[in-house]
């Protein structure tokens with residue numbers, strides 16, 4: 217997620233001064249129909265995860281199920297504000313369980329089946345879809361849920377001033393957009409809505425004539441008014457996106473031929489188009505430091521939000537971010553592009569490690585701002601330390617976030633200050649070799665604080681454990 221850095225201001229100031237669903241004695245699963253097709257689940261092997269219960273938001277998600285693939289067939293009718301969907305989920309049960317339980321907002325269920333057999337007892341209660349069918353550990357099943365209804369959002373657990381409700385949002389003119397970090401995918405499809413269960417996606421969205429639909433992943437063609445997207449790299453639910461509007465599409469080519477797509481709203485977003493067109497430059501800046509862009513395509517969709525989000529292969533940028541100036545918008549955009557490496561390709565297992573996303577994206581953003589605004593290393597160091605001290609005093613250290621304060625500034629600035637220390641200790645050559653190895657050798661994996669510390673020590677041949685612990689845990693700025 218974006219965080220306006222205010223580094224210019226800072227520099228100026230510095231110059232002056234779970235719950236696991238336990239197996240119960242479950243009834244045997246219903247036998248599949250005799251003529252049921254044999255499904256080769258190995259085709260979705262890249263969607264395999266090791267889900268854990270999230271310590272910060274245990275209400276969302278389950279560690280009992282590993283969704284391998286989401287097939288979403290959606291239709292949006294702006295006139296009636298109705299979303300109609302059929303979600304086909306390929307699921308690997310992690311444990312024996314008496315039921316399938318996923319996050320889902322209360323849409324009306326039209327039909328629910330497991331392995332082709334209807335489950336009339338399925339229901340949505342307290343934002344959970346409960347399907348009373350027994351499943352066996354490591355015996356994959358196909359869940360199909362047909363539903364329709366009016367989308368509704370869910371509150372953001374934060375005190376940030378730029379926060380908006382989470383999930384699928386309908387604008388006054390019937391357009392759709394979503395921001396869903398740390399959760400909110402479950403406002404438009406049944407989901408294991410937590411970061412540790414990544415999955416592959418095929419999404420098809422049908423909209424009226426003159427409208428367009430945009431989602432994360434690689435554009436997979438358009439037939440009539442149905443728009444298709446496919447993710448062959450695993451995606452965490454918070455990195456999925458859906459936007460529907462009267463868009464105009466631009467295409468471009470990034471470094472070494474990466475196809476880029478920009479979606480903007482005629483009459484609203486023209487002034488941002490020059491900034492969108494700088495994407496190849498932003499990607500080159502990042503590739504120079506962190507190695508090749510980790511996905512087959514990229515792009516940006518502009519929406520009616522005041523925030524920005526690093527949704528995978530298709531960044532969701534709020535058009536309301538434009539104020540006060542395009543330079544700020546471009547810094548935010550660079551930040552979201554940096555997340556494609558740090559957060560999207562290498563994803564934290566739990567929300568306790570949000571610092572691992574935002575520290576890297578913020579540090580990349582500071583380096584970009586430094587390249588544009590030409591402030592010195594000493595000015596950057598000074599401004600980071602000043603802000604770090606304020607934030608630790610106000611919000612605590614970055615590795616101990618509070619559930620009600622999602623994505624406050626301490627998880628951005630403080631770990632960026634830590635990375636500056638690592639950069640200073642190693643020098644640029646070794647530091648960017650470390651950063652590149654971290655993302656390039658661990659593409660499409662999930663990582664934690666412990667694995668990060670071990671990686672840094674192994675890669676550099678030095679012991680940075682004390683430095684990392686101090687910057688992540690200390691109530692005041694380390695020396």
Ligand SMILES: [Zn+2]
Pocket residue numbers: 217218219551555573574577
């Ligand atoms: Zn961010």
